[in-house]
Amino acid sequence: MAKILTVEGLCKRYPAFSLDSVSFSMDEGTIMGFIGRNGAGKTTTLKSILRFVRPDAGKVTALGLDMAEHEREIRAQLGFVSGGISYYPRKRIGELTRVTRAFYDNWDETLYESCLRRFSLDENKRVSELSEGMKVKYQLAVAMSHRARLLMFDEPTSGLDPVSRDDLLDLFLTLQEEGASILFSSHITSDLEKCAKQITYIRNGKILASCPMADFLARWRLVKGAPEALTPALQKTLIGVQSHQAGFEALAPVGADAPGCQLLAPTLENIMVHLEREAGV
Amino acid sequence: MKALRQKEWRLSMSPVPFFFLALSALLLIPSYPYYVTFFYTSLGIFLFFQASRENRDVYYMMLLPVGKREMVRARVRTVVTLECLQAVVCVPFAFLRAGYGINNPVGIEANIAFFGLSFVLMGVFNLVFLTMHYKNGYDLGKPFLVSSIVEFLLIGLFETLDHIVPYMKTVCESFAPADLVRQLPVLAGGLAAYAGLTLLACRVSEARFEKVDL
Numbered sequence: 001m002a003k004i005l006t007v008e009g010l011c012k013r014y015p016a017f018s019l020d021s022v023s024f025s026m027d028e029g030t031i032m033g034f035i036g037r038n039g040a041g042k043t044t045t046l047k048s049i050l051r052f053v054r055p056d057a058g059k060v061t062a063l064g065l066d067m068a069e070h071e072r073e074i075r076a077q078l079g080f081v082s083g084g085i086s087y088y089p090r091k092r093i094g095e096l097t098r099v100t101r102a103f104y105d106n107w108d109e110t111l112y113e114s115c116l117r118r119f120s121l122d123e124n125k126r127v128s129e130l131s132e133g134m135k136v137k138y139q140l141a142v143a144m145s146h147r148a149r150l151l152m153f154d155e156p157t158s159g160l161d162p163v164s165r166d167d168l169l170d171l172f173l174t175l176q177e178e179g180a181s182i183l184f185s186s187h188i189t190s191d192l193e194k195c196a197k198q199i200t201y202i203r204n205g206k207i208l209a210s211c212p213m214a215d216f217l218a219r220w221r222l223v224k225g226a227p228e229a230l231t232p233a234l235q236k237t238l239i240g241v242q243s244h245q246a247g248f249e250a251l252a253p254v255g256a257d258a259p260g261c262q263l264l265a266p267t268l269e270n271i272m273v274h275l276e277r278e279a280g281v
Numbered sequence: 282m283k284a285l286r287q288k289e290w291r292l293s294m295s296p297v298p299f300f301f302l303a304l305s306a307l308l309l310i311p312s313y314p315y316y317v318t319f320f321y322t323s324l325g326i327f328l329f330f331q332a333s334r335e336n337r338d339v340y341y342m343m344l345l346p347v348g349k350r351e352m353v354r355a356r357v358r359t360v361v362t363l364e365c366l367q368a369v370v371c372v373p374f375a376f377l378r379a380g381y382g383i384n385n386p387v388g389i390e391a392n393i394a395f396f397g398l399s400f401v402l403m404g405v406f407n408l409v410f411l412t413m414h415y416k417n418g419y420d421l422g423k424p425f426l427v428s429s430i431v432e433f434l435l436i437g438l439f440e441t442l443d444h445i446v447p448y449m450k451t452v453c454e455s456f457a458p459a460d461l462v463r464q465l466p467v468l469a470g471g472l473a474a475y476a477g478l479t480l481l482a483c484r485v486s487e488a489r490f491e492k493v494d495l
Contacts, residue, residue: 052343052495076346087341088292096341099292102284103345139344 003061004028004150004181010048010058017205019044022058024200024210026183031176033196033213034185035268037276041205042185046154050080063149076104079143083155086127086135093130093138094123104146115141133164140171151175153184157191169194189268201272203279213268222270223252225261234258240274250274285347285355292341295332298363301325305367308374311381314388316436319399322367323406323432326360327425330414339418343495350487353415357483360411364403368396379456388440393464394453397471398439404478406432408485415486418493 003025010022019041026032036042047053049060051071060067062074088096101107116123119137121130130138136156143151157165165188172182172195186192192199193213200210209216223238226247235241237258238250251266251274252258266274301321308315342352375391389395406428413424443449452463 047495050343054492054494071348072346080344082340087337089336091292091336095292099284099288100345102287103347142344 001027001029004063005049005183006059006061007045007049008059008061010045010060011056012044012048012053013056017041017044019048019055019205022048022202022205022207024207026181026198028181029176029179030197031172031182031184031195032198032200033192034183034200034202035187035189035192035272036185036202037187037272040202042187042202043154044205045202046080046152046183046185050075050078050152076106076146077149079140079146079148079151081136081139081143081151081153081156083132083136083153083158083160086130089128090126092124092126093121096127097123097142100142101145107146109145111147112141112145115144131164132159133161133168136160136168137171144175149181151180151182151184153182155186156184157186157188165191189272193268199268201275203276208275217266217268217271219254220266220271221252221254221256221258222264222266223250223256223258223261224248224264225258229258229260234261240277242274242277251278282351282355285342285345285351286358288342289355289359293329293333293336293338294359295329297328297332298322298325302363302367302370305370305374308371308378308391311378311383312385312387314436314440315385315391315395316388316399316402316439318371319364319367319402320429320432320436322364322403323410323425323428326363326406327410327421329359329363330421334419334421339495349490349493349495353487353490354483357407357411357479357486360407361479364407368399371396384454389443390454390456392453392456393461394449394467397464397467397469400468400471400475401478402432402435402439404475404482405435407479407482411482412485412489415490415493418490418495 004027006025008023010019012019017039022041022045034042034045044053048055048058049062049067051067063077065074067074097112101109101112115121119134119141121134121138121141127135136153140151157168160168169191172184176182176195184196196213198211199213199216201208201216209219224247227243230241230243230248237256238252241248241250251271252263301324304318304321307313307318307321339352371391375395378391384390389398409431410424410428413427414420443454452460453467455461
């Protein structure tokens with residue numbers, strides 16, 4: 001399958017944090033979840049891809065073009081939606097759109113109007129009057145109206161109530177069926193499980209995994225057992241052991257032997273919690 | 282680029298700089314340090330930048346297919362338009378002031394030389410304020426404070442030169458038609474300095490903002 005986005009060896013050094021040779025690629029027409037805890041480097045990676053942050057090293061190829069050389073062309077075909085950020089709060093969204101559409105040669109006004117109806121957006125509302133979910137939907141309407149082929153969302157579901165989150169995730173699935181490619185960052189694992197087909201997991205600025213979601217889940221087993229089952233030998237094979245009164249819970253690579261314990265299929269949250277616990281971050 | 286220029290006026294512009302354009306009428310005050318009129322221009326520009334920051338203009342532009350250099354260039358163009366507008370709006374008031382038939386006892390006359398030196402003043406403001414602001418695209422207070430100090434020092438220098446340089450003392454302190462013609466080199470020099478300083482301000486600001494991590 002053709003790659004819509006390829007990131008190779010992206011590095012960015014800050015005094016207290018570094019992106020360390022971040023590499024991953026994304027298939028066209030898929031939804032990729034970009035997962036990691038707060039401060040892991042998700043936003044820095046997305047901003048580096050878009051060159052809002054200048055990477056120290058690395059190469060980004062999007063829509064078949066080199067980002068460093070074709071930034072403008074790529075960004076004209078790309079939609080970036082950032083949750084929790086609003087701009088021009090006192091402007092009506094109709095005024096914003098009238099200015100924004102002039103930036104896109106391929107702006108489709110009919111499609112924009114249908115997006116407004118689809119998302120129940122009122123052009124006369126001021127940005128400050130929109131809920132967080134509606135702000136995300138407005139940005140999405142703009143991205144769809146210039147026929148963005150790649151949609152990048154930075155924490156789009158943070159700040160949304162569960163119903164709005166669910167609505168947005170349904171919308172992602174619909175957009176994917178319509179041919180869009182979606183990369184969205186989140187630390188809310190249940191959101192990713194619902195719609196992401198591929199997953200890229202970042203921890204402390206390093207990519208830990210980037211693969212199909214099913215493959216990622218299949219790598220691990222959730223181990224549960226009584227306190228006495230936690231022998232020193234077993235402890236060496238377990239990852240992120242969490243002891244509690246009734247026993248312990250940990251992660252183990254698939255195929256690992258854990259006598260006297262329950263081996264269960266883990267959720268994304270189980271994997272993330274135990275991997276992060278093991279890393280002690 | 283055209284879309285970005287339109288954005289500057291239709292979305293980013295606040296009414297404040299237009300209020301300061303009206304302060305061109307300060308030239309009607311018989312006894313006034315007229316350079317201060319152009320200090321108000323820079324105050325209007327500072328408040329315009331502040332309004333843009335409050336509206337998170339950069340976050341809006343991040344979503345658009347424009348580079349950081351283009352963002353700076355469009356903003357510098359807006360600043361130049363405001364400054365030139367201020368000069369243009371000052372012209373009829375300068376004519377009215379000339380009709381009083383009395384000299385300004387506290388500073389330069391509102392004549393051609395005054396416009397030339399005012400352009401130098403605005404060019405220096407652009408160089409200091411814009412290049413300091415675009416170091417991170419956020420700071421405004423310190424750039425405005427430093428540029429204001431530099432502006433007032435320059436105003437002090439111009440007014441001093443007005444009293445000690447013979448050409449300025451005689452030719453530049455006059456409304457006589459022959460003297461106005463002899464003031465034209467000051468206007469030409471002022472415009473050239475303004476263009477050079479603003480171009481330099483734009484290039485340095487672009488290079489600095491390009492390195493900023495948003």
